[in-house]
């Protein structure tokens with residue numbers, strides 16, 4: 001395969017993509033293959049000799065589609081969305097071809113400069129004040145790890161990277177039980193340890209209780225531990241819970257804790273001004289992460305970390321061996337110094353295409369529709385005798401159980417979920433909430449319509465009745 005043949009094969013790829021999207025709504029959303037089915041269709045060893053692209057492409061068409069769960073399917077209501085708006089797909093194709101390593105400004109000035117402008121466009125779009133800077137990371141997990149490392153270094157007077165952690169004071173980080181598992185993992189990887197991630201009780205609305213946070217900090221200080229950071233959430237993964245920020249941030253400031261806000265999913269909704277009261281106080285957080293690669297429509301991967309003042313994170317993360325020094329260019333930003341990985345893709349291009357091709361207004365309309373349709377479905381299910389809402393609509397997410405009279409609700413719900421996903425017209429996933437097995441329902445796929453959401457009502461009631 002030579003560059004000379006590139007047009008021929010991208011034309012074939014484009015034809016495949018066109019058919020893929022045209023037939024997508026007729027496909028089962030979740031892959032219906034059994035474990036090992038796809039691997040069994042591949043040779044066990046790599047080819048010694050070059051193979052023709054024709055055969056490679058044929059095999060792709062023959063083998064791969066069966067094993068796909070269709071994240072761009074309009075009736076994907078599982079997990080959270082991983083939207084790839086067509087305009088962002090085009091930009092990503094260009095990024096693939098350019099294949100720049102955007103680790104330093106000089107390794108592709110356009111990548112760094114467009115990234116800084118896109119971060120600022122999104123800062124404005126989310127209503128954050130001037131002065132917030134930021135960087136595009138591969139995932140919220142990486143952004144959260146960067147924030148937790150910064151909490152660690154700040155609490156250790158920026159000496160942990162040098163001396164290691166053995167024999168050092170015991171650091172403590174606080175979060176509610178509603179935060180994502182990436183917070184736990186960041187604490188593992190940063191050497192904080194699971195036992196030092198203190199999960200604080202929540203109130204009736206699943207927001208962290210300020211009195212419980214203060215009590216935990218006081219107890220830790222008495223025990224000789226060192227409180228280092230507070231992780232808050234807007235739109236938690238399980239049920240969409242949000243912390244009421246201001247009272248918690250008051251405590252964090254008084255206790256000198258570094259603060260990180262995980263809004264990986266719901267951050268996209270903050271482009272709608274009417275939704276912003278829920279994260280009132282966000283502008284006081286030191287670090288905020290949100291994923292345009294979820295609800296907003298930027299192709300995976302694209303996670304924005306905003307920093308109120310990048311200097312603590314830079315002190316934690318910046319490393320300048322001689323081969324990375326950029327002589328005579330001290331005024332430039334080298335974004336690898338903001339993140340754990342050195343290598344960085346040119347991810348800003350897809351944001352530039354996305355924001356221009358749909359406009360903030362077009363993106364807002366989608367998010368508002370998703371929330372409205374999810375609310376409509378929640379309303380209909382809540383009046384059905386065999387269904388019970390477990391948590392109310394938060395953004396575009398609610399949870400429910402299948403509760404036919406006389407049946408065990410957890411069991412009935414789990415069985416219904418399995419029937420729904422074997423049926424394939426829609427795709428849903430579960431979570432555990434308050435000891436119950438519940439089905440999550442979120443609306444967020446870029447091109448989904450009201451009809452798609454209402455079809456979910458028909459599928460659920462039909463399959464529940466046939467049980």
Ligand SMILES: *Cc1c(COP(=O)(O)O)cnc(C)c1O
Nearest residue numbers: 139140141180182236237264265
């Ligand atoms: C999806 C999600 C994450 C993890 O995001 P990645 O980008 O996959 O690391 C973290 N927090 C919340 C609230 C999420 O919804």
